Amino acid sequence: MFAKILSTGCYLPARVVANEDLTQFPRPSIPLIAAKTGVEARRHAEESETTSDLALHAAKACVEKSGIDAAEIDGIILSTSTPDRLQPPTATRVQHLLGATRAFALDINAVCSGGIYGLHLADSLIRSGRHQKILVIGAEIYSRFLNPRDFSTYPYFGDGAGALLLGAADEPGVLYTDAGADGAGSELIRVPAGGTRLPWASMQNPDDRFFKMSGRAVYEFAVTKGSEITLAALEKCSLKPAEIRRFISHQANINIVNELAARIGVPEDAFFANLQKYGNTASASVFIALDELIASGGIARGDLAALVAFGGGLAWGTSIIRY
Amino acid sequence: MTKLQSVLTEVCELDGTPVAANAPFGEIKGWDSMRAVTFQVELERLFGVDLSDTMIPANWTLDELAGVLQQKGVTSERLS
Numbered sequence: 001m002f003a004k005i006l007s008t009g010c011y012l013p014a015r016v017v018a019n020e021d022l023t024q025f026p027r028p029s030i031p032l033i034a035a036k037t038g039v040e041a042r043r044h045a046e047e048s049e050t051t052s053d054l055a056l057h058a059a060k061a062c063v064e065k066s067g068i069d070a071a072e073i074d075g076i077i078l079s080t081s082t083p084d085r086l087q088p089p090t091a092t093r094v095q096h097l098l099g100a101t102r103a104f105a106l107d108i109n110a111v112c113s114g115g116i117y118g119l120h121l122a123d124s125l126i127r128s129g130r131h132q133k134i135l136v137i138g139a140e141i142y143s144r145f146l147n148p149r150d151f152s153t154y155p156y157f158g159d160g161a162g163a164l165l166l167g168a169a170d171e172p173g174v175l176y177t178d179a180g181a182d183g184a185g186s187e188l189i190r191v192p193a194g195g196t197r198l199p200w201a202s203m204q205n206p207d208d209r210f211f212k213m214s215g216r217a218v219y220e221f222a223v224t225k226g227s228e229i230t231l232a233a234l235e236k237c238s239l240k241p242a243e244i245r246r247f248i249s250h251q252a253n254i255n256i257v258n259e260l261a262a263r264i265g266v267p268e269d270a271f272f273a274n275l276q277k278y279g280n281t282a283s284a285s286v287f288i289a290l291d292e293l294i295a296s297g298g299i300a301r302g303d304l305a306a307l308v309a310f311g312g313g314l315a316w317g318t319s320i321i322r323y
Numbered sequence: 324m325t326k327l328q329s330v331l332t333e334v335c336e337l338d339g340t341p342v343a344a345n346a347p348f349g350e351i352k353g354w355d356s357m358r359a360v361t362f363q364v365e366l367e368r369l370f371g372v373d374l375s376d377t378m379i380p381a382n383w384t385l386d387e388l389a390g391v392l393q394q395k396g397v398t399s400e401r402l403s
Contacts, residue, residue: 024364024375025360025364025377026360026363026364026374026375026378027375027376028376028377028378029363029378030359032356036356036357096354120333140346149361149364149365149368151357151358151360151361151364152355152357152359152361203382207333212336214336215357216355247350
């Protein structure tokens with residue numbers, strides 16, 4: 001038994017926030033945003049929108065394309081590091097509103113790698129023969145956890161959701177997945193307050209409710225681990241980089257994407273990038289990119305694609321798919 | 324630790340040792356162009372000054388920055 005991608009979907013909130021709209025930062029600093037990361041705009045959810053709302057939109061788009069009934073879905077794995085609430089799982093609201101009445105529903109959190117982690121788990125569950133159809137969603141509203149005064153984080157992230165429906169198949173569509181972590185780097189990307197280590201009631205510094213990131217160290221990790229695991233995945237599948245139709249990296253920073261291309265030995269345009277429009281949408285980014293690429297004809301049925309993600313944890317994941 | 328040292332320590336996520344008043348920002352661990360902007364935005368918020376048309380250069384020091392802020396009307400008491 002194998003798993004293959006039946007369909008994909010995504011949802012980006014309507015509100016476009018361009019770099020020029022970030023008026024809290026000094027005017028001469030605005031060109032730095034695109035120069036340092038490639039991000040020219042991002043989407044921000046409306047105040048009334050929640051992570052589950054974004055996830056639901058992406059899920060509906062994905063399920064509609066597949067032509068199946070939501071009640072046929074066996075499970076929903078929702079990756080998010082910006083959930084609706086600490087509990088219950090954000091996935092359960094999606095399950096209910098989608099009408100996926102038979103599906104188990106749980107959240108996972110591997111920060112920016114979460115989408116690939118979800119794919120890894122769903123592929124394993126289908127290969128085990130226990131489940132036939134699993135919906136994997138990455139959904140994030142980072143704009144609620146960013147410090148609007150922090151230039152090293154606020155301009156680079158955006159809100160969005162992507163979804164992917166995996167189904168059982170006789171031929172392998174998901175050729176390979178892997179996931180890993182190194183908790184020694186757990187302080188490099190974090191939201192300090194709100195959990196048991198620093199409950200809200202004990203918070204002294206109000207800024208501890210915001211996302212923090214040690215950018216330079218994360219950059220080094222991303223380019224080193226990202227290229228290493230992508231090359232390892234290709235080797236496991238006995239594939240050469242040139243056989244991959246498109247590479248889809250986590251959309252963190254265009255310089256990371258270009259450096260990955262250089263280290264893997266492919267042209268920069270072998271890697272798809274849409275971070276210019278959406279910024280870093282964390283665990284949603286790879287699925288949003290995959291959906292856009294499929295919709296634009298950049299990947300057709302039968303094409304090979306390599307997916308790679310890395311981020312907080314530190315965690316990473318990779319997959320080779322034949323769409 | 325002065326107010327400026329405190330803000331700089333927070334922005335650059337330093338271990339709490341005060342940054343020397345005559346050390347160029349570019350030589351401070353954790354300083355980069357991103358954090359320079361965050362530092363500037365924090366100063367604007369804290370002292371109610373408008374620095375929006377400038378960028379703090381890496382060769383400035385806390386002493387030089389304090390002088391600029393004083394020229395913009397921030398008293399030495401508020402900086403201490």
